[in-house]
Amino acid sequence: MDKKLGKVLVVDDEKDIIQIVKYNLELHGYEVDTAENGVDAISKLKTFKPDLMLLDIMMPHKDGIQTCIEIRANPEYDDILIIFLTALSDEKSEIRGLELGADDYISKPIKPKLLVSRIHSAFRRLSKDDAKTIIFPNLEINREKFMVTHNAKEILLPRKEFELFALLASKPGRVFLRNEILEKIWGSDVIVGDRTIDVHIRKIRQKLDADYIQTVKGVGYKFEI
Amino acid sequence: MDKKLGKVLVVDDEKDIIQIVKYNLELHGYEVDTAENGVDAISKLKTFKPDLMLLDIMMPHKDGIQTCIEIRANPEYDDILIIFLTALSDEKSEIRGLELGADDYISKPIKPKLLVSRIHSAFRRLSKDDAKTIIFPNLEINREKFMVTHNAKEILLPRKEFELFALLASKPGRVFLRNEILEKIWGSDVIVGDRTIDVHIRKIRQKLDADYIQTVKGVGYKFEI
DNA sequence: CTAACTTCTTATCCATTTCGGAATTTTTAC
């Protein structure tokens, strides 16, 4: 079976465009799903869980800009890569798009080679970020070596604690909801109580004598230097 | 049966070229498979597992440059040698190609003698790197001789133990997951229980009285001086 | 071909670590 490079959701109201894009991406090993407008797209997020979205800006039923805003506002989806598609001249939108947290920008008419290479490089950026060691002053979290170094002292955390800490540290300042944490560390199928998270948080705090983890009552936890 | 010197994947969209190259390489004892474009090539990596690729730059469906980038980005394949084939004048590509981690560069039209000699020398470089003994203070692991020298004392490890030890030592500090170990030492098709790894680890520890192998509970093992 | 030996794998038992939950106290938000 073909190993899939990643999942891409293509959102455009023009069927021709969708066809072309879908064809080219699948040829290069991506798994593709499509949507015809913003509403449609958002409803497909839950089931398809794309890694990247190609988002046309001009669309009926919620345009690309609006869709992007909504996705970025939802912590569950805010690590999806977003690349805008737009008419060549539309410079204003480009600027706005990038401000809104889009990751790249491709002008129509679409040139398949360019498209694919942009998407590749977007994914490459993503995977790099993912694998790398997370580094802060006095604190290093090495996913590969499964090790935390704090003030030049190596600290060995058990698996769950490590994963939890690495998760929080992966986006400093961002609050992770308890649900989200359960989902990502324990998986959606495992059922554990809320107190369990507390206990793990506490153990981490204990082992690193500095407190990098902040509690946001009623919401979740965040990592902060 | 002829002893094969190595596996070469020839990627070019011109059938004539493929013919010539394939003929010459097989004549000199290489095992050859072919692909007509980048997409095709990448999909053959999994099954053919080449040691070296001859990669044409100008191709439809993913050009050589792009293909090279993708291969280099994948740790599973990043030790494959890559030699670009290109039209004589195409100087820009040459520079770019070498930047991207290509190992050599051959201009068309292809002269069979030159081709073969370049490939020979590429393999020579590879085998040097590969046979490289892993050396630490007081510890030497010689892949070629299947031998471990610890404090000037030669230690003979059985095959599995040796391979396991060499694997871990190949990336000191990095944790190898149990799955990963099974995959690399036993292969994806063989089914052995998890305990088997433990036992081998234990035997290695026993034979080298110093403990270079650390357990990371729930995750795997790593080598550490 | 057989016997002796080595290597590989599985099974079993055991110690330890890690995990998750309950109860209680403390903190926080309103």
Next chain:
DNA sequence: GTAAAAATTCCGAAATGGATAAGAAGTTAG
């Protein structure tokens, strides 16, 4: 001040890997 949420403590359960032994499987020597 009150109620809800989180911190803390403690404990039993479960998971995990280490140790040992023993049986397969593979090798080698005679």
